[in-house]
Amino acid sequence: MTILPACLFHHRAVLRRARSVRLSWVAALLWVQPALAADPQPYKTTIAKTGNPSLDAALAGSSSLISLQKLHPIGPFALAGRARADYARLQTALESFGYYAGTVSISVAGHAGDDATLPDVLAAIPKGRTAPVKLSFTLGPLFTLGRVTLTDPGHEVLSPVALDAFGLKTGQPAIASDVLAAQGRLLSALREEGHALADVKPPVATLRPQDHTIDVAYTVHEGPRVDIGTISLDGLKRVHEDFIRRHLLLHPGQLYQPSAIEAARQDLAGLGVFSDVAVRTGLGGSGSDPRQLQPDGRIPLTFDFTEGLRHTVSAQAGYSTDLGGSAGVTWTHHNLFGNAEQLDLTALATGIGGTAEQGLGYDVFANLTKPDFWHRDQSLVVRIEGLKQNLQAYDQTALLVRVGLNRKLSKDWSVAAGIAAEQEQIDQEGVTRDYTLASIPLSASYDSTDLANPLDAATHGIRASLGATPTESFVSGSAFFTILQATGSTYFDLARVGLASPGRSVIAVRATVGSVQGASTFQLPPDQRLYAGGSSTVRGFKYQGVGPQFADGYPVGGTSLDAATFEFRQRLFKSFGAAAFVDAGQVSSRSAPLEGTLRVGAGVGARYYTPIGPIRVDVAVPLNKPQGGDSFELYVGLGETF
Template identity: 30%
Template structure:
């Protein structure tokens, strides 16, 4: 019995011992796992002589800063993260032009949180000592510079600039774009060499380029259109078959087509092939729905809330003929109107015919008015920036000034204008110039056939800085009436300033000579100026301080009784896909007793 029992007892003991060992091993593993899972807390610090903008860029590229919340699991892991940062941040410093930067790290502290110090000695920023371009043929041998490529112009003033990769690549991009504008659709960079001389603290660049085969435009196929006529589309194609290839013409073509408002998408596919002498193109368009119903609202202290609704059809007969009906109303005015626009008038993209008619009622401090008008005009664009317009109009109005009898006027007008505009955004210009000269002769045909001429000159300038995060905007306007004294000109045609589209801080039309009741009477000479600085705080928020001023007088006496009235204010912008929503508050600086303490404005688009 003992022999038979012994193996059994041994087996039991052996299994029990195995379970004890397993439990001990599990406990050890759990203890080790708990130890491994311990996270190391730390505080990263950058010291040295790096400038604030460089430090900001370093922090954006540092894992120690960007992943501080994802703590390493040990001090050794923290050291590895810091060592990786040294390598990574050396590339960042090269990106800023500091090729000789010295970066070291140290971990300090007997207990958590440890302090991890990245000590950075930037050294001097290296500059470009030369930037040479070598032209290669298809076989890779040296070749002459392609015809029409002015390398010297592109590389002007490059010597001495900070040798950042951004500067080097920007000149490379300009070189490739110049080739694409000059007939070479498929240029390529064969080699880019950057030789860094640490002793001279400079870098020399050698760029090897292949221009590829010079080519001309081939046939252009148009697809996707239905309600829009093909001839209308083709008039906006900026090249003819056989023209030397120019990528700018492709970009301009797409821009012009989208600018018609008829298409939701315009895709231009270029079928450029290596060695081919012709570049066919396929223009694929997707049409928008031609009808739109919309509404808008604005507010100002002096005019309260105003609203408008409109309906438009943008493609009546396949050539972007547009008709628009609109109604607007506020506490002091209301009206309805219709306008017709015919682009490509006379078969050319440069000419546009416009016609409009409308009815209005106004109840203002200066006058009450009922009017009916009809007008037509033709505009002709000489360039993308320069255009002229001329037209004619007929207006019947009943105008009543305070304390006077109502007067009826039949007016024939002949408006003439010249416009120059290099800006790219109507509601939010950030660079360029706008200038206009307008002259409108009037003839009264129901009385003594008196004539007068209203003219104005206006200009605005927009200067961007800091990658368009700051825009300096300035404007000036001069207006004058010739041929009649102020009393001989209908009150609604006289000149007034003040309000959201004029001089903020003063009520609508209140910069004007005043009568005994402090109501504006209008004048014959007008001056307005304005400046503002548009700060883009975030992608959607902007702050705009501004100062504006104006003066209106009954005659051309510069030293007359009417003061030049100034106002200052600040505004907020909320940037949307349509345009910036504007909220401004302005106060008079040297206002009169009649002027309110402040004015508030809400609208869409910049003030000018």
């Protein structure tokens, strides 16, 4: 007698029951239409955390199941293929962080992502149902670097500087990005030492699973140290070549250094006459090595220029409740005589509806800047300006002429000196006087914020300026006085103490102090007195609204000034931001600052960040406003206040 296994008995019993219900299923199908399988098949992916945020981001970025689930819907068979392909992608991500013994687990609708029957499983899912997809990982041990070797077939001894830049050491985590970055750092260091033909081959890695290490070996070709050879200038049309050669920071015979070449390129681009400046090395020619040397062993350079528009027209506008609206247009010639001279012709309408204004005004000026005047990094600036203001403090109509020299001393420091003359008529409190002024404005400034665009928001560094303007006033005899003023601001990124991402949360602080020496308040022309209030000193108070006042409440001005600002700036999302601030300041008729009635304003603001700078909207209220002062002030402009 043959005894069947118990499992076989069970199987036959199931078959008998299946036959007994088959007819009833057929009858049911006559009444119920089955749900069709979905094509495309929707799915939702969840990914397990590893405890390493950087690794989590790399894994999520490597998975096509995650990146494509909403962008490219697919059917069951393609979804199964997408899951199979993700094994290799995710395994590569694990290994790039040093987890060479790690494993990847993918589950789709409860089945393994590499299950051969997965397409059938997905095809059986009723239409309208989302398939769950789960990604999880077993990291295993973290591999570290074993032997790290540098081999140079030429047997050159690498310099300590290059070795220090290389930076890889036995025992550190075997992270792929670090291993590849070391290759780039070593190559950059060698070329910075003048080895223009240096080459570092991609590393060869040897995995040693038994001790969880990876050996890496680099082949280095250092090559000779070379100097810069012939410097060619291509693409110049209206800009004079001799001007560019005088301005160029490089010269033949100088040691080849990529950083110096890039600094020279950026310096030329900053002249304002080129839309693009590029640099090529080597002799060039079809199929030639771009690092090919001249017969004398030097490496030639070629600067390729694309000249920008000679003429541009720009519009500008601003608004604040105290000064009202302003709007104008500027026409600019960027290369007046062929040496990057810039001529600006500007016309502005001012005082459109402001509470500190009493009528429309204008500001019309011509400004000519000639770079490299007598000396490199020294510019001649000539300005002629016609000005009309109808302020609560005074009404002014003036003609100003200024000639000055601006000199850049270093990356952060610059100085300026000039002579200026002004003929003006001023009406204050019903009294009209004519003034003739001659002055020698002197200033020094420091800026370590490292901003290419001055309208961008600073996140670190210091800005400071010192000014002294000796002035002779020819009215009722003559009066000699000197205006002294200093302003400083600093920026602290909370990322430095681990409280935010870089550039997202910034504290900005500003302080201003001023004093007039040699004359009392009423010996000074009203426009030469010191005032506070407005966006540049104390927001929440109208322009010139802080300080001594006449009986009618209009500003007198003073001979000393001090003001300070504390502002917190927070980036929100990608393009928006917010600010909160407190301003305080005072003006006195004494010559020493820190005198007078202290006024305090506070407010909040919104920012929208554009490629040309943030659009700023601030609302401020006075915390101790004088009688007759405004209840709030609104400021709209481009760029931060400081």
